[in-house]
Each structure stands twice: as structure tokens, then as C-alpha cells.
Amino acid sequence: MVSMTEHQLSKTDFIQYLNCPKSLWLLQNKPSKYSHGEFTDFAKKLAAEGFMVEDQVQALVSTYPNADAYSFQEVFQTDEGLYAKADMVSKNDDGSIDLFEIKSSTSVDDKQPHNQLKDAAFQAIAATRCGKLVRNVFIVHLNKEYVREGAIDPRGLLTFADETVRVKALIPETENEIGEALAFLAEDEIDETSCTCLNLSKSRHCDSFEYFNPTIPKPSIYSLPRLSAKKRDTFVGEGRFSLDEIAVDEVTRLQQSVLKSHHANAPHINVEDIENFVSVLRYPLYHLDYETYASAIPIIDGTSPHGQFPFQFSLHVQQEDGQFEHYDFLADQPELPLRLIEKLKQSIGPIGSVVVWNKPFENTQNQNMASAYPEHADFLLDLVGRTVDLMDVFKTGYVDIKFGGSTSIKKVLPVVVPELSYEGMDVADGTAAMDAWSKMLAETDTDKRAFLRKALLEYCELDTLAMVRIFEFVLTQLKPA
Ligand code: SF4
Structure with a gap:
């Protein structure tokens, strides 16, 4: 038996890698430095809703004549470290399988940061590398036209989107990304002195922003509301992060109010407004x-x-x-x-x-x-x-x-x-x-x-x-x- 690699790459890890390689590297290589942030009420609600949708899928499938062919939470784990838990798998008569990703969205999301097709491609690759022949791939999501009348009707509530063609088209690209992710995670050292979110607004920063950018003061240019990407790039390029280094005439009226309050260390009041x-x-x-x-x-x-x-x-x-x-x-x-x-x-x-x-x-x-x-x-x-x-x-x-x-x-x-x-x-x-x-x-x-x-x-x-x-x-x- 081939020994397992040091790093495991789950489907969730892979999506995190696609969104930010450094944050996944920190999580896996220096877990004590990684800030998990708060598991917010909103995140808890999303997780709970995911399980509720799965329950509806199970209820529907249990009515199928071939219900025994379906299984849930089947794990595909490879020696190189891939780990995928398929929401639902069905076994076909020819020995192949169909994969089902179950989502609580009302459409298939094919864009970052929650690209569901990449999720499914990762699963298909893990299943294939475990010796399975994957025939079809479905994203099961909610039907936004469904209107509840009485007990929930899973047939009306759920949409089975056959995404086999789009998912299979993504497999070569996803295989490359998986290889890159495993190689990146195996690196002993990476540049931990900055990260690419320096050029993005505060709403895009994750909880590891401060770890990778410890010298950014608070408040900083990221406290200026609606700062354009062009202006942010200029300030970042010139290494001007402190509001002390930004002149009032460099920013919009909206941003000037924040800046003036910072410069004066007092509220900025515009009586006319x-x-x-x-x-x-x-x-x-x-x-x-x-x-x-x-x-x-x-x-x-x-x-x-x-x-x-x-x-x-x-x-x-x-x-x-x-x-x-x-x-x-x-x-x-x-x-x-x-x-x-x-x-x-x-x-x-x-x-x-x-x-x-x-x-x-x-x-x-x-x-x-x-x-x-x-x-x-x-x-x-x-x-x-x-x-x-x-x-x-x-x-x-x-x-x-x-x-x-x-x-x-x-x-x-x-x-x-x-x-x-x-x-x-x-x-x-x-x-x-x-x-x-x-x-x-x-x-x-x-x-x-x-x-x-x-x-x-x-x-x-x-x-x-x-x-x-x-x-x-x-x-x-x-x-x-
Ligand atoms: S703040 Fe840094 S570590 Fe976090 S997502 Fe952005 S680039 Fe990645």
C-alpha cells in the first residue's frame, strides 16, 4: 500500500485554495497562526439549510423504485491526499456511477468564490482515481419557481441539473489545479510578508489579512468607503497605507469626511448636509x-x-x-x-x-x-x-x-x-x-x-x-x- 501524503486536500480545501492559496497553506502548515474567524449565525444557518435540502433529496429518492442504488456521503479518498465526500451517488447497471452535488442555491453557481462545477469536478476526479467510472454529474438545487402549498413536495422543490458536459470539460484544468495545490501545500516556506488582498477592498479580506500584513495600520486606506480599485492600486503601489499619508484632495467627498475625521482625531461635521x-x-x-x-x-x-x-x-x-x-x-x-x-x-x-x-x-x-x-x-x-x-x-x-x-x-x-x-x-x-x-x-x-x-x-x-x-x-x- 502506498503511504498517504502529508497533506490532505478535501473538496472544501480545494475551493479555499482556488480562492486563496496562501490562506489554505497557513491553515494546513501553521494551524496555530490561522484565524478561523467567527462561525457566524449566518454561516450556521447556511450549513443547517444544506442538511435540510439533503433531507428533501433523501425523501424523494426513497420513493424511487431503484432507491437501493442511491447512497449518501460516500467517501472517495486517494493515496495522494484527495478526500471527497459525495452528497449522493447512484450505481448504474453497467457498474458506472452518477454523482450528485446537493446545493441550497436556486441555480448552478459557476463562478468563484463558490464555483459548484469545480466542486463537482473535484469529486469526479477523486472518484475516478478511486477506480470508479463516473458517467453523469448532477447539481441538485432548489427550484426558485416552487411555491409551497401544504406539505413540501420534493419533486417540485428540487431541480436536478445535468452538468455532465460542463463538469467533464473542466476536468483537465481541475487536475492541473489539484496538482498545483498539493505541490503548494507541500512547500515548507512561502512568502508570508504580504498577500494579494492588499489590492482588494476590506470586504474581500479574510481573517488572515493581519497575519500576512502585520504592518498595515488601523485605520488605513481600507477604512475609506468606496475607494476605487485604481486609487487603491496607486496607494498600495506607493506603499501609502496610513491615512496620515493621504491628502484630502486625493479622495472623493465621501472619503474626505472619514479622512478629515482621522486627521483631526475628531468627528467631521458638515452642518449643511x-x-x-x-x-x-x-x-x-x-x-x-x-x-x-x-x-x-x-x-x-x-x-x-x-x-x-x-x-x-x-x-x-x-x-x-x-x-x-x-x-x-x-x-x-x-x-x-x-x-x-x-x-x-x-x-x-x-x-x-x-x-x-x-x-x-x-x-x-x-x-x-x-x-x-x-x-x-x-x-x-x-x-x-x-x-x-x-x-x-x-x-x-x-x-x-x-x-x-x-x-x-x-x-x-x-x-x-x-x-x-x-x-x-x-x-x-x-x-x-x-x-x-x-x-x-x-x-x-x-x-x-x-x-x-x-x-x-x-x-x-x-x-x-x-x-x-x-x-x-x-x-x-x-x-x-
Ligand atoms: S486576506 Fe490574504 S490570506 Fe486572506 S484571502 Fe486575501 S489574499 Fe488570501
């Missing part, structure tokens, strides 16, 4: 926030895979004298947002601005609901027209380098209203709210259900209370102290 924001407001102000739900497998009749709908809102109604009242809604059963709309109609009058944080998101919900329920379209589209985005103030009106170049309410709130905080909340972000809601619906224990309900109500209420307090802070910037 704040006045412009305040001048369009009409009282009462309706500070509104939705929590929405979406899942790979629809949980409610009338919805489709990954279809998003609001299940909760919080609303603070603020009068010109500063007084405010709070209203909310939380669906206590799986339901489309009809009762939510009714409660909104009772709570929002015909006059007054609707204040949100990140207008495209809330307006998309209102527009989608207007399309789905034409009987409420006039009301919902009126809300769209009355909506203003409080976040806009923090793009150029009031910018503090302490926001880190972000305008997220989670970054702004602790700086401008430090007495309010999401810290320690049982539900502290939108994905956690989705998760808590689905758990609440499934919970049969009255106390546990009440606990989840309270956590959801508190979180959403804090979102709009935060907007009220942040708005009050904004007004103080217009008045002499």
Missing part, C-alpha cells in the same frame, strides 16, 4: 424597522425558496416636541405579513416621514408587499415615497473615524449614543432574529416560547429606539451648545 436632511422631514416621524425571514425550504404556504418576508416590525412615533410612543408587531405563527400590514396601517398616519436605517432594505420590503397584496399597495407605496434614510447623515454630515469607515447602526450607535447597546442581548442581529423566530414557532414549551418572543421584541424595539436617540443626537449638532 445635516440641515438638508432635517429640512425634508415632516412630523410626526415614524422610525420603522422590519425583521424579515427567508429560508432555503419555505416554511409558509405561498412562499418560495429563499423568499423573504417581514414577520416583525418596531415603530417609534416621534412628535416635534420630542415625545414618542412605541408600537410593534410580531407574528406568533408562520404567516404571510397580512396582519403585519394591518397593524402598520393602524399605527402610521397619512402625514409624517418614515425614518429608517438603510432605505433600500425597508423599501424593498414595502414594494414586495405592495406587489403581493395589491389591496394594500396604495398605503405601502405611499410609505416608500415618505421614507428617509437616517444612515445618510453618517455618510458626510457627521463622520467619526471611530465608525471605522462604516455607516452601520451597530458601529454608529456606540459612538454617538454610548448608553444604548446591543451588547449582551439574547437576539442581537438580523440573522439571530430569523433564527429566534423559527425556534419560537417550533417551541412547545410556553416559558421558552415566551423567552424567545421577549428577546425578539426587545431587539427590534432597540433598533428603532436607537434611531430616535441617534436622531436626537443629530439635532444637537445643529444647535449651539
Whole structure:
């Protein structure tokens, strides 16, 4: 028997290698230096949804007359270190096999960073090198046209995309990449003094960025919002990473606000921009926030895979004298947002601005609901027209380098209203709210259900209370102290 190589290359490793060879090298060769980052609620949700889709495939296959020909999680492991666990394999009468990759997406993704065809090509190569004859390769994904009515129908929910031709065409290229990956992983040393993400925006950096680039200061040019690739390349090429080395006239107005705050080590305030924001407001102000739900497998009749709908809102109604009242809604059963709309109609009058944080998101919900329920379209589209985005103030009106170049309410709130905080909340972000809601619906224990309900109500209420307090802070910037 040939001995196994030192490095194993799983399908996940291979995709990581294609996205960034250095990060996989660090993981395998210096695991103690590798930062795994946080396994976020969102990542957990994606993983759980993958298993749910597999369950649906298993349910479907179990109804086939030749169900015995199908197996799940079959492992193909080669002496050179390849390791592939096939989601599903079927044995054909001629001794060959068909491979099935099961995905929770609604189409076949053939682009990096999640190229599903490369996944499948890797599996086909591993299976072939284990002596199997691979005849067909399928990507099983969700059918975006499927609309749930009653129990889930796996036949309608799932799409079996025959990708044999495209996957087989990728095999020579993938074999080369596998060889390169194994050779790269076997190197004792690589250049660990920088990495290619120096030329990419912060959103593209992985958790190993600091390890490979320890001299990059914080904040840096990566804190400048919407820095163009051309300008970033210039700064990187000239070795100018510190904001101290960037002149105000080198960047856009949006970036200048962040830069000026850094240079002055103080908030940069543009009173005219704040006045412009305040001048369009009409009282009462309706500070509104939705929590929405979406899942790979629809949980409610009338919805489709990954279809998003609001299940909760919080609303603070603020009068010109500063007084405010709070209203909310939380669906206590799986339901489309009809009762939510009714409660909104009772709570929002015909006059007054609707204040949100990140207008495209809330307006998309209102527009989608207007399309789905034409009987409420006039009301919902009126809300769209009355909506203003409080976040806009923090793009150029009031910018503090302490926001880190972000305008997220989670970054702004602790700086401008430090007495309010999401810290320690049982539900502290939108994905956690989705998760808590689905758990609440499934919970049969009255106390546990009440606990989840309270956590959801508190979180959403804090979102709009935060907007009220942040708005009050904004007004103080217009008045002499
Ligand atoms: S930050 Fe560096 S290590 Fe991480 S993905 Fe980018 S290039 Fe790779």
C-alpha cells in the first residue's frame, strides 16, 4: 500500500485554495497562526439549510423504485491526499456511477468564490482515481419557481441539473489545479510578508489579512468607503497605507469626511448636509424597522425558496416636541405579513416621514408587499415615497473615524449614543432574529416560547429606539451648545 501524503486536500480545501492559496497553506502548515474567524449565525444557518435540502433529496429518492442504488456521503479518498465526500451517488447497471452535488442555491453557481462545477469536478476526479467510472454529474438545487402549498413536495422543490458536459470539460484544468495545490501545500516556506488582498477592498479580506500584513495600520486606506480599485492600486503601489499619508484632495467627498475625521482625531461635521436632511422631514416621524425571514425550504404556504418576508416590525412615533410612543408587531405563527400590514396601517398616519436605517432594505420590503397584496399597495407605496434614510447623515454630515469607515447602526450607535447597546442581548442581529423566530414557532414549551418572543421584541424595539436617540443626537449638532 502506498503511504498517504502529508497533506490532505478535501473538496472544501480545494475551493479555499482556488480562492486563496496562501490562506489554505497557513491553515494546513501553521494551524496555530490561522484565524478561523467567527462561525457566524449566518454561516450556521447556511450549513443547517444544506442538511435540510439533503433531507428533501433523501425523501424523494426513497420513493424511487431503484432507491437501493442511491447512497449518501460516500467517501472517495486517494493515496495522494484527495478526500471527497459525495452528497449522493447512484450505481448504474453497467457498474458506472452518477454523482450528485446537493446545493441550497436556486441555480448552478459557476463562478468563484463558490464555483459548484469545480466542486463537482473535484469529486469526479477523486472518484475516478478511486477506480470508479463516473458517467453523469448532477447539481441538485432548489427550484426558485416552487411555491409551497401544504406539505413540501420534493419533486417540485428540487431541480436536478445535468452538468455532465460542463463538469467533464473542466476536468483537465481541475487536475492541473489539484496538482498545483498539493505541490503548494507541500512547500515548507512561502512568502508570508504580504498577500494579494492588499489590492482588494476590506470586504474581500479574510481573517488572515493581519497575519500576512502585520504592518498595515488601523485605520488605513481600507477604512475609506468606496475607494476605487485604481486609487487603491496607486496607494498600495506607493506603499501609502496610513491615512496620515493621504491628502484630502486625493479622495472623493465621501472619503474626505472619514479622512478629515482621522486627521483631526475628531468627528467631521458638515452642518449643511445635516440641515438638508432635517429640512425634508415632516412630523410626526415614524422610525420603522422590519425583521424579515427567508429560508432555503419555505416554511409558509405561498412562499418560495429563499423568499423573504417581514414577520416583525418596531415603530417609534416621534412628535416635534420630542415625545414618542412605541408600537410593534410580531407574528406568533408562520404567516404571510397580512396582519403585519394591518397593524402598520393602524399605527402610521397619512402625514409624517418614515425614518429608517438603510432605505433600500425597508423599501424593498414595502414594494414586495405592495406587489403581493395589491389591496394594500396604495398605503405601502405611499410609505416608500415618505421614507428617509437616517444612515445618510453618517455618510458626510457627521463622520467619526471611530465608525471605522462604516455607516452601520451597530458601529454608529456606540459612538454617538454610548448608553444604548446591543451588547449582551439574547437576539442581537438580523440573522439571530430569523433564527429566534423559527425556534419560537417550533417551541412547545410556553416559558421558552415566551423567552424567545421577549428577546425578539426587545431587539427590534432597540433598533428603532436607537434611531430616535441617534436622531436626537443629530439635532444637537445643529444647535449651539
Ligand atoms: S486576506 Fe490574504 S490570506 Fe486572506 S484571502 Fe486575501 S489574499 Fe488570501
